[in-house]
Amino acid sequence: MLITRKVEFSASHVCRNPRLSDEENRALFGAAANPHGHGHNYLLEVTVEGAPDPVTGMVLDLKVLKEILNSAVVDVYDHRFLNREVTPFDQVIPTPENIAIDIWNRLAPHFSNARLHGVRLYETPDLYVDYFGEPV
Amino acid sequence: MIRVTRTYRFSASHRLHTPARSAAENRELYGKCNNPFGHGHNYEVAVSVRGPLDPRTARAVDIAALDRLVRQQVLEPFEHRNLNTEVAAFGAAVPTSENLGREIVRRLAQNWSAAFPENGPVLEKVSIAETARNTFEVSAHEDE
Numbered sequence: 596m597l598i599t600r601k602v603e604f605s606a607s608h609v610c611r612n613p614r615l616s617d618e619e620n621r622a623l624f625g626a627a628a629n630p631h632g633h634g635h636n637y638l639l640e641v642t643v644e645g646a647p648d649p650v651t652g653m654v655l656d657l658k659v660l661k662e663i664l665n666s667a668v669v670d671v672y673d674h675r676f677l678n679r680e681v682t683p684f685d686q687v688i689p690t691p692e693n694i695a696i697d698i699w700n701r702l703a704p705h706f707s708n709a710r711l712h713g714v715r716l717y718e719t720p721d722l723y724v725d726y727f728g729e730p731v
Numbered sequence: 732m733i734r735v736t737r738t739y740r741f742s743a744s745h746r747l748h749t750p751a752r753s754a755a756e757n758r759e760l761y762g763k764c765n766n767p768f769g770h771g772h773n774y775e776v777a778v779s780v781r782g783p784l785d786p787r788t789a790r791a792v793d794i795a796a797l798d799r800l801v802r803q804q805v806l807e808p809f810e811h812r813n814l815n816t817e818v819a820a821f822g823a824a825v826p827t828s829e830n831l832g833r834e835i836v837r838r839l840a841q842n843w844s845a846a847f848p849e850n851g852p853v854l855e856k857v858s859i860a861e862t863a864r865n866t867f868e869v870s871a872h873e874d875e
Contacts, residue, residue, distance in 0.1 A: 723736050
């Protein structure tokens with residue numbers, strides 16, 4: 596059975612490859628390369644997979660899921676400049692693809708009865724990425 | 732691999748009618764959608780692409796290239812058109828959401844290699860919604 600919970604956070608970022616020139620960065624990333632940063636209201640949908648416990652009838656306690664999402668993701672990401680304040684984005688570009696991978700890596704160790712199935716990250720209502728933990 | 736999904740919108744008119752059935756049968760089959768003068772929708776099309784991360788950009792797909800391809804192949808030919816009379820594929824096929832989804836997959840697939848590098852992103856599926864209540868998903872590999 597799959598269970599999905601949604602959570603939101605707002606953050607700023609710059610999409611820029613430090614090994615490339617300003618001109619190349621503008622060509623690749625457009626307005627997202629602005630060195631001063633810009634922001635989004637991100638919407639995260641986290642899906643876990645598991646069988647309901649025969650006694651409680653629950654796959655996992657949704658209150659626990661909420662606490663995991665808050666402590667592992669929202670507290671870390673919300674109202675931050677990702678490039679400056681959240682590792683690994685001092686090293687890797689905070690594209691929605693890399694953010695989804697980082698969120699997967701932060702969440703995966705927290706689950707025991709249920710298994711993390713997928714993360715869907717909306718950068719805007721018209722653009723989202725799905726990551727299911729496969730090697731990239 | 733990472734899947735990226737981008738949503739686009741266009742508005743168009745159509746009429747559901749098959750010449751293989753009588754007028755009465757068409758009315759029965761398609762109901763209001765068989766109105767001879769046609770009617771319109773605000774369509775929402777979600778294009779899902781799967782690919783490895785480009786080491787230069789950390790992106791699975793060049794969004795600007797995807798936007799360009801969808802604009803040229805789908806939005807420009809379909810936007811504010813009568814699909815039955817102005818889009819060649821719907822001279823023969825009934826412009827249901829099912830057939831519209833397949834036509835969009837066909838158009839994107841045919842022009843994919845000119846828009847993206849080899850070993851780059853692959854088209855996975857197209858979802859199309861005529862209204863917010865019904866969504867149709869067409870896999871890019873359905874015809875293979």
